[in-house]
Amino acid sequence: MIGFKRKTLENGLRVIIHEDDSTPMAVVNLLYDVGSSDEDPERTGSAHLLEHLMFGGSANIPSYDRVVQRAGGENNAFTSNDITNYYLHLPAANVETGMWLESDRMLGLRFTRKGFDIQKNVVIEEFKQRYLNQPYGDIWMLLRPLAYKVHPYKWPTIGMDISHIEKITLEEIERFYYEHYCPSNAILCISGNVKAGHCFGLAEKWFGPIEKRKKTGRRLPAEPPRSRPLKTDVSRDVPAHEIVIAYNMCARNTPLYYVHDLISDLLAGGKSSRLYRHLVMEKKLLTGVNAYITGDRDPGLFIVRGRPADGISIELAHGEILAGIGDLTDRPPSREELDKVKNKLEATRQYMHSDILHKAIDLSYQELLGDAEGINNEIAIYRKITPGDILEAAASLFEPANSSTLFYRSGQLPE
Amino acid sequence: MTPGDVRPDIVRLKNGIPVFLIRAGSQPVVRLDLTFSAGAWWQSKPLQASLVNAMISEGTAKRPGREIAEILDYHGAYINASSDRDNAFLTIYFLARHMDIILSLAAEMIREPSFPAEEYHALMDRRKQNFLIEKSKVGNLARDGFACALFGPGHPYGRTFSRQDFDNILREDIIDFHSRFYHSRNCKIVVSGNYDEKALLSRLDELFGDKWDPPGIGEPVKVGKRPSAERHIFVPKKDAVQSALRIGHETFVKSHPDYPQMLVLNNLLGGHFGSRLMQNIREKKGYTYGIGSVLAGLRNSGFLVIVSEVGTGYHKAALKEIYRELDKLCSKPVSERELKLTRNQMLGDLLRDFDGPFARAESIRTLIEHDLEIDFYDRIIHAINTVTPAELLELANKYLSPDSMYEVVAGHE
Numbered sequence: 001m002i003g004f005k006r007k008t009l010e011n012g013l014r015v016i017i018h019e020d021d022s023t024p025m026a027v028v029n030l031l032y033d034v035g036s037s038d039e040d041p042e043r044t045g046s047a048h049l050l051e052h053l054m055f056g057g058s059a060n061i062p063s064y065d066r067v068v069q070r071a072g073g074e075n076n077a078f079t080s081n082d083i084t085n086y087y088l089h090l091p092a093a094n095v096e097t098g099m100w101l102e103s104d105r106m107l108g109l110r111f112t113r114k115g116f117d118i119q120k121n122v123v124i125e126e127f128k129q130r131y132l133n134q135p136y137g138d139i140w141m142l143l144r145p146l147a148y149k150v151h152p153y154k155w156p157t158i159g160m161d162i163s164h165i166e167k168i169t170l171e172e173i174e175r176f177y178y179e180h181y182c183p184s185n186a187i188l189c190i191s192g193n194v195k196a197g198h199c200f201g202l203a204e205k206w207f208g209p210i211e212k213r214k215k216t217g218r219r220l221p222a223e224p225p226r227s228r229p230l231k232t233d234v235s236r237d238v239p240a241h242e243i244v245i246a247y248n249m250c251a252r253n254t255p256l257y258y259v260h261d262l263i264s265d266l267l268a269g270g271k272s273s274r275l276y277r278h279l280v281m282e283k284k285l286l287t288g289v290n291a292y293i294t295g296d297r298d299p300g301l302f303i304v305r306g307r308p309a310d311g312i313s314i315e316l317a318h319g320e321i322l323a324g325i326g327d328l329t330d331r332p333p334s335r336e337e338l339d340k341v342k343n344k345l346e347a348t349r350q351y352m353h354s355d356i357l358h359k360a361i362d363l364s365y366q367e368l369l370g371d372a373e374g375i376n377n378e379i380a381i382y383r384k385i386t387p388g389d390i391l392e393a394a395a396s397l398f399e400p401a402n403s404s405t406l407f408y409r410s411g412q413l414p415e
Numbered sequence: 416m417t418p419g420d421v422r423p424d425i426v427r428l429k430n431g432i433p434v435f436l437i438r439a440g441s442q443p444v445v446r447l448d449l450t451f452s453a454g455a456w457w458q459s460k461p462l463q464a465s466l467v468n469a470m471i472s473e474g475t476a477k478r479p480g481r482e483i484a485e486i487l488d489y490h491g492a493y494i495n496a497s498s499d500r501d502n503a504f505l506t507i508y509f510l511a512r513h514m515d516i517i518l519s520l521a522a523e524m525i526r527e528p529s530f531p532a533e534e535y536h537a538l539m540d541r542r543k544q545n546f547l548i549e550k551s552k553v554g555n556l557a558r559d560g561f562a563c564a565l566f567g568p569g570h571p572y573g574r575t576f577s578r579q580d581f582d583n584i585l586r587e588d589i590i591d592f593h594s595r596f597y598h599s600r601n602c603k604i605v606v607s608g609n610y611d612e613k614a615l616l617s618r619l620d621e622l623f624g625d626k627w628d629p630p631g632i633g634e635p636v637k638v639g640k641r642p643s644a645e646r647h648i649f650v651p652k653k654d655a656v657q658s659a660l661r662i663g664h665e666t667f668v669k670s671h672p673d674y675p676q677m678l679v680l681n682n683l684l685g686g687h688f689g690s691r692l693m694q695n696i697r698e699k700k701g702y703t704y705g706i707g708s709v710l711a712g713l714r715n716s717g718f719l720v721i722v723s724e725v726g727t728g729y730h731k732a733a734l735k736e737i738y739r740e741l742d743k744l745c746s747k748p749v750s751e752r753e754l755k756l757t758r759n760q761m762l763g764d765l766l767r768d769f770d771g772p773f774a775r776a777e778s779i780r781t782l783i784e785h786d787l788e789i790d791f792y793d794r795i796i797h798a799i800n801t802v803t804p805a806e807l808l809e810l811a812n813k814y815l816s817p818d819s820m821y822e823v824v825a826g827h828e
Binding site for chain 2 (some may be wrong): 069089127134340351354355
């Protein structure tokens with residue numbers, strides 16, 4: 001059980017405190033309900049670029065990093081399709097410094113035009129380093145527009161193209177900031193060696209005076225149901241083929257989500273999973289296989305990836321992966337097999353919750369989904385899932401019409 | 416809190432294996448770390464050390480790999496077998512209530528692996544493919560080129576294995592390496608988390624406490640160091656849109672008297688986000704997504720290295736700035752203000768290194784890997800608190816002079 005207290009300030013900021021006195025440290029986590037889905041389709045990459053600019057000086061603090069360093073803290077942030085999350089890990093005695101820093105960034109930004117231009121360049125180098133200059137680095141650039149035709153999940157967080165990042169103007173970024181970085185669009189969580197009463201007082205002191213600001217509503221276009229399977233076939237200068245199959249699945253806030261999550265573990269979570277045993281170890285058709293869900297708030301993707309062994313054709317490997325997936329509906333899991341993936345899931349949560357950083361991020365995210373109590377309740381939901389539930393969910397999830405397939409071939413063939 | 420306050424209890428099994436006990440954390444989870452001096456340094460053929468380690472979960476005298484995977488997964492346990500230049504590690508995370516079964520499985524894997532031929536060949540195929548994929552990344556090309564420049568081909572720290580080496584190594588080499596290096600005199604154990612200490616120790620004694628050190632234990636194969644005569648090395652990678660840079664030279668082991676103060680100097684240079692390299696080359700120039708420097712300690716050596724990947728068009732400009740930063744540290748003492756910032760930041764880092772049971776286990780394992788005592792951290796704290804700008808200037812002239820550096824660039828010509 002992870003205990004916490006929560007409160008909403010006048011201006012709409014939700015505050016959660018989790019006390020853990022087994023550590024001398026504290027974490028200040030601030031989640032903003034804004035991600036790359038909120039971007040103008042012609043300016044993809046804005047949410048992530050703004051994340052970089054959040055470190056470039058705020059209303060009253062010219063250098064965020066200096067202050068963090070002086071307070072013995074460590075900080076970072078990440079942007080996804082759905083959220084932008086900032087965290088600060090520092091000695092508990094300096095927790096007020098953390099609140100001051102974060103409240104000032106919510107109050108207003110003050111980066112310079114020069115700083116803006118430099119961070120654009122840094123992000124472009126990040127684009128190159130992670131997506132262009134890595135083998136298989138562009139897989140998501142190819143897969144997203146295949147799996148989504150309408151929904152903004154069709155572009156990656158870094159941006160669809162370097163030219164998009166280049167086009168973003170300072171004025172656009174400022175507007176994006178004011179529209180989305182308001183108190184009622186954020187969740188603050190403090191965890192660690194702190195006292196709830198004291199932290200609520202600090203939250204009131206630093207965040208309370210921030211003006212409410214009008215929050216821009218989010219209305220994302222729903223992805224229409226699919227009527228046929230889609231496929232992309234590319235060749236790249238990589239040493240081995242790779243197959244990626246994406247099935248359009250349900251949204252995060254539905255009971256089916258948990259069933260899909262278990263299915264991914266049954267198929268390829270760990271070395272005892274079905275596809276790993278069968279295709280990697282027994283038939284030796286693949287050198288690696290993986291299945292996971294993207295976990296997005298809106299309907300996300302169920303991903304299966306496999307890398308054919310040397311000399312195995314991509315078509316053969318693909319057929320075998322599909323047969324392995326189909327096998328799940330022919331041969332539903334035994335209770336023991338299902339218990340196995342549930343145990344694994346429960347243990348993973350326990351490991352994750354052994355540090356205050358992950359607890360703070362998870363509490364914030366659960367609150368965003370509707371209730372921070374989810375951090376304690378989700379395991380019970382998984383535990384109730386039956387082999388019958390798996391069978392039923394798998395049958396509709398793995399409809400061929402629901403799939404987007406990427407053949408990523410090794411070699412310099414004409415495309 | 417200082418590392419001195421979180422000194423682990425050290426208990427010895429009947430055969431002398433030291434067990435470092437860290438009892439901490441709020442969740443009922445445990446991490447078991449078994450460390451052997453069985454890294455690349457000790458091998459007679461490339462790949463030997465890493466393959467042994469990867470094979471121990473693939474089958475034992477008592478059960479096939481499939482069953483091992485079933486047991487681990489059923490109990491929600493995570494296993495991570497890895498090896499580096501000096502050591503080999505088996506790390507298992509598990510729920511405290513499964514201690515009995517996980518510990519006995521760990522003992523089986525360490526003491527009675529069967530190295531089944533079929534699994535061995537499957538692993539080789541996976542590794543071969545993976546090797547080629549890794550070799551297509553500019554970062555790895557530069558890293559390997561740098562290691563080879565410092566230590567020379569054939570040297571265990573030189574990272575110079577090739578595709579050919581996968582064909583040269585035999586299952587017998589793996590079995591032989593295991594028998595010579597995985598034994599009780601070569602083993603150290605760390606257990607961290609929330610567990611019943613008495614039950615743990617009695618189980619460890621049953622499973623690992625007898626004598627299991629065969630005659631003829633391993634000696635490293637002596638290969639002399641042959642550093643490259645050429646200080647500027649270019650590794651071509653066609654059409655790369657970024658170039659990977661590695662700049663640095665050989666330094667020393669972690670117990671060297673200059674190590675603690677050098678850590679402070681390295682932190683100023685490129686050890687964190689506010690460092691000079693990051694501030695100049697990323698935050699002022701925008702040439703890269705990231706740049707940093709590392710003072711790495713090995714069991715028998717060490718090196719300082721500056722690491723970055725920069726846009727292909729920027730690589731010359733980035734190099735110029737890197738050398739400028741080195742020059743500056745060699746010619747002008749750091750200000751008290753900058754030094755104070757670095758001190759605070761490093762002390763905060765140390766607190767994080769000891770925050771939570773698993774982070775603490777990691778920090779204690781570092782001591783084991785390098786045969787250091789816990790006062791190692793006290794010496795570092797002392798250096799952080801007391802090193803002067805004059806001492807840092809002197810160290811910079813000793814270790815950061817641009818002329819002393821090897822420069823490796825991997826990218827498009």
